[in-house]
Amino acid sequence: MSTTWLPCGKYHETYTQDHAWWQTTFIRGKMIALFAVLFVGIPLLADDYGLSICNNVGYTVLGALGVQLLIGYCGQITLGHAAFLAVGAYTSTLMILEFPWPQALLDWGLAYPISILVAAVVAGIWSVFFGLPSAKVKGFYLILTTMAAQFITVDFIITQYVSQIGGRGQAFSLPVGTIKVGPWVIDSDLKVYFMMLVLSIFLIAVMVNLLRSRVGRAWVAIRDNDISASVMGINVFGYKLLAFFVAGFIGGIAGAFWISNLAAISPEHFPWSWSLWLVGVILIGGVGSIHGTVFGSIFMVVVIEALQLVIMQFVDTSWGSRLFMDFLFIKEAAFGLVICAFMIFEPNGIAYRWWQAKNYFNLWPFSY
């Protein structure tokens, strides 16, 4: 059932109405305002640093969406998602550097967009490969098999073999001008920001649409009780693999996007800790919520930046430099405590608080 609060006397009469996007004028207004802020406000007001933080948030959103799909909607715990980001990043990079592109495609700026698509498909297929054990194992055992994805993909295949292609050593650098989308060379934070925005909105829309389709309902059924789902006639294994494919597909796009931000990659950019970090994002944001993925990403990136900026103000004081040195460790500890605190006091994450706040205003003055 839709969770949108409609004006008194208005009712949904069809299933389509119940699942429609932006059901009231107020919601449409809010969304237009949000788009105005994202596409006009931030680009006008933010400097390179601000845009860089936004791009970091976007990269985290793109990375965490797949994790949210697997853990939050399909109940398949994963701790190896950075591997699929790496597959996407390396596929895209190698295609740009090594593929004999026809000159026309290069001139039209289609090489990078095509490489993103191929990267997504390759990462999706690679993810399915590591989803195969989900037919037999779940819970902690599945965690271990997904961790294997990290070690086999990044530490072994990419490090030992893929990184050696072209004899460049470990780090691949993309020459200026090679990352081009149509007529635009992606060579500034602003252009990266717009690309991030388009990709994030597109993938969030795809995810939301999938989740309100037959496929999404099957995933949720598997998450809630896979035996019941099987009894209802859902092809549990097939849908699990589809979830792995879609998660890998989105991860591949995230990885391919990352190279536009940095124009260089090495296996060091995809450590196992990044997989763990992405799980932290959805835990803090809210498991089983697309909003939660975005809120968690904003929280994880912005909080660290804010803490650093707070420290910076006190470095010149007599006690400040000492605080600076000690605070680094406090910062890490504080971050761990925040995750613990969310688990204990708000296991539904920031998304639940957002929902409560929205309800408070939507139902005002009768919000009791």
Next chain:
Amino acid sequence: MSIQSRGTKAFAFLFAVALIFGLSSWAGAAQINIGALNDMTGATSDVGKDYALGIAEAFHYINDTGGINGKQIKLYQFDYGYRIPEALTKYKLFKRLKCVAIQGWGTGDTEALAPTVAKDQIPYVSASYSGHLTNPEKTPYNLFISADYSTQSRGLITAWYDNKWPKKQDFGKRKPRIAMCYMFASPFSSASIKAAKDQAEMLGFEIGDDQDVSLFAIDTKSQILALKEFKPDVVLHTNTVMSVAATLRDAYSLGLGADHIIKNWGFDENLPKLAGEAAEGAMGCAPWAFFGEDVPMMDKVVEYAKKYNPGVPLEKRTIHTVQAWANVLGMAEALKRADAAGDLSGPSILKNGFETMRDFTIGLGVAPITFTSEDHRALSIARVYEYTQGEFKLLDTVDLQKRWPEKYANEWIGW
């Protein structure tokens, strides 16, 4: 909680954020802003913390002794925990703060940022001494006051070949055997492997299979057992000290019987503490003096360590503090020269500052440094120490430029 108190809290939060961002953007008139990226909590924090302390102390020294021709330096120093995405945002923050130059850290982020740094024309003095950063045609704004990793590795192999190989039983009967231990996935660890193999081939070594040793390794027995089949005479290590110490311990306990040569980040005062007896005879490259050695400027290094970080005992300070001082003193000299030329922009700091240095001496046991517009290798000399009987003793000094002038000038730059 009342709505009023919520409102007050929200206001306080917004005010704090506004204050932070407002203050961050402020910059005084007679001050020069410098950014510093350090790793004090991440993968390379075992050596990064001491380096970070050294950076802060050295800038205090510069300011206390008149700054840059009277202008004070404002240092913005951040720990990025060796997380590449965070390094990127910090770099953008430095740009917002109008930093004229940056003190960077690791190979991963320095190499990744190199194209951006070149585009923005901001001199970037790193603690990564990767040879890939020394060709101004490719990375014009990357610099450091050290022998690059490739020069270090070539020097180490040469020093072992000159000093140790002739004393071995099999000398003259067969080729010497060398193997290399490093983290394959790390651009830092693997930066000089190509150069090391080239040098080994040139000197007639037989080269064994590389061993993948993580920067976080605490057990390397499987790698040592693999090495035992090859029976190397010498093993080159290019990881940081904790990983190198673990490898040396396992090599000692499993009786590998090879000598060990170590790049600078794996060869410091902590190595004997961590590896114990296994460190005896280990050789490493140190382009600077060890902390507390009797060389010019070391008294200042020790004095400022005591003054600004009294909580860190002097016996725990290492050569990495000295490295940081070398990078800061080199940058300060470039800033002074650029300022004297009346232009403190990035291109001026490079052209009127760094690239005017010819055999410039900063003390700290560092050989005279030279930068030109064609070559950013500050030093061609690898100073090789041996740890023996509880002391680091200078074993040999290999000057690659003097020994192989043609190859050094034309073939070895940039890798």
